Amino acid sequence: MKAVFITGGTTGIGMELAKLYLLRGWKVGLCGRDPIKFQESFLTDREHVSFYPVDVSDRTALKAAIADFSRVIGLDLLIANAGIGYKFKTKVPDFDWSYKMVHVNLLGVMYAFEAALDVMIPSGKGQLVAISSIAGYNGLPGVSAYSATKAAVLKYCESLHLDLRKFNIAVTTICPGFVETPLTATNTHSMPFLVPAPRAALLIARAIEKKKMVYAFPFFFASIVRFLSILPRTWYRAFMGLRAVNYSKE
Numbered sequence: 001m002k003a004v005f006i007t008g009g010t011t012g013i014g015m016e017l018a019k020l021y022l023l024r025g026w027k028v029g030l031c032g033r034d035p036i037k038f039q040e041s042f043l044t045d046r047e048h049v050s051f052y053p054v055d056v057s058d059r060t061a062l063k064a065a066i067a068d069f070s071r072v073i074g075l076d077l078l079i080a081n082a083g084i085g086y087k088f089k090t091k092v093p094d095f096d097w098s099y100k101m102v103h104v105n106l107l108g109v110m111y112a113f114e115a116a117l118d119v120m121i122p123s124g125k126g127q128l129v130a131i132s133s134i135a136g137y138n139g140l141p142g143v144s145a146y147s148a149t150k151a152a153v154l155k156y157c158e159s160l161h162l163d164l165r166k167f168n169i170a171v172t173t174i175c176p177g178f179v180e181t182p183l184t185a186t187n188t189h190s191m192p193f194l195v196p197a198p199r200a201a202l203l204i205a206r207a208i209e210k211k212k213m214v215y216a217f218p219f220f221f222a223s224i225v226r227f228l229s230i231l232p233r234t235w236y237r238a239f240m241g242l243r244a245v246n247y248s249k250e
C-alpha cells in the first residue's frame with residue numbers, strides 16, 4: 001500500500017487530495033494546527049489516516065511528524081500544501097503577516113522537503129510536491145508577500161527537480177488559479193475561472209502521477225498569467241493599472 005504525507009490536509013485542497021488518495025487505497029498522513037478541523041473533515045475514513053497536530057513553521061516538530069509517519073507507514077509521496085493568504089489586501093504591507101507568510105508558505109515547504117528527503121534519498125525513490133500558485137508568476141498588487149513566497153517555492157522546486165533526478169526523486173510544482181476553499185471564501189473581489197476543490201484535487205493528482213515539473217491550472221487562466229509573466233514589465237504595469245484586474249484598489 002502506498003503512503004502520502006500532506007501538510008495542511010484538514011481543509012480545502014489538502015483535504016480533497018487526502019480523500020482522493022484514501023479512495024485510491026493509499027495510507028495518508030496529515031498535519032494541521034487545529035485538530036478540530038481534522039475531526040470535522042474526517043468523520044469517517046480515519047482508519048487509514050494519521051493526523052499530526054503540527055505547525056509547518058516548526059521545523060523540529062514537522063520533521064518528527066514526517067519521520068514518525070515514514071517509520072510506521074512509509075513515504076512514497078510528500079505534498080507540501082499548507083499555506084496562508086491575506087485576510088485584507090492593502091497597499092501598505094502588513095509586515096508581521098508577511099513574515100508569517102514566509103515562515104509558513106516558504107520555510108514550511110523547505111522543512112517538509114528536508115524531512116521527506118531524510119527518508120527518500122536513502123531509499124532511492126519518492127516524489128516531492130509543493131502547492132505554489134499562479135500568483136507566483138507575477139508580482140501581484142495587494143499580495144506582495146504571497147506572490148513572493150509562491151514565486152520562491154516555484155523556483156526552489158524548479159532547481160530541486162533538476163538536482164534530485166539523480167536520486168530517482170521527482171519534484172512537481174502545482175500552481176492553482178482560484179480554488180473554492182476556506183482560503184478564498186473571504187475574498188470580496190471577483191475570482192475568474194474559480195475551480196471547485198474536488199476538481200482541483202483530481203487535476204493535481206493527475207499531474208503528480210505524470211510527474212510533471214510544473215502544472216498550472218485552469219488552462220486558460222494559467223495561460224493568461226504565464227503570458228503576462230513574459231511581457232516587458234512596462235506593459236505588465238499598464239495592464240495591472242486596469243481597474244478590473246487590480247485588486248489592491250479595494
Ligand SMILES: NC(=O)c1ccc[n+]([C@@H]2O[C@H](COP(=O)([O-])OP(=O)(O)OC[C@H]3O[C@@H](n4cnc5c(N)ncnc54)[C@H](OP(=O)(O)O)[C@@H]3O)[C@@H](O)[C@H]2O)c1
Pocket residue numbers: 007008009010011012013014031032033034035037054055056057081082083084085104131132133134175176177178179180181182183184
Ligand atoms: N484556494 C486557492 O484559490 C489557492 C490558489 C493557489 C494556491 N493555493 C495554495 O494551496 C494551498 C492550500 O490552500 P487552500 O485554499 O486549500 O487553503 P485552506 O482551505 O485554508 O487550507 C489550508 C490548510 O493548511 C493548514 N495550515 C495553515 N497554516 C498552517 C501551518 N502553519 N501549519 C500547518 N498547517 C497549516 C490548515 O489547517 P490549520 O489552519 O488547522 O493549520 C488547512 O489544513 C496553500 O498553499 C495555498 O496558498 C490556494
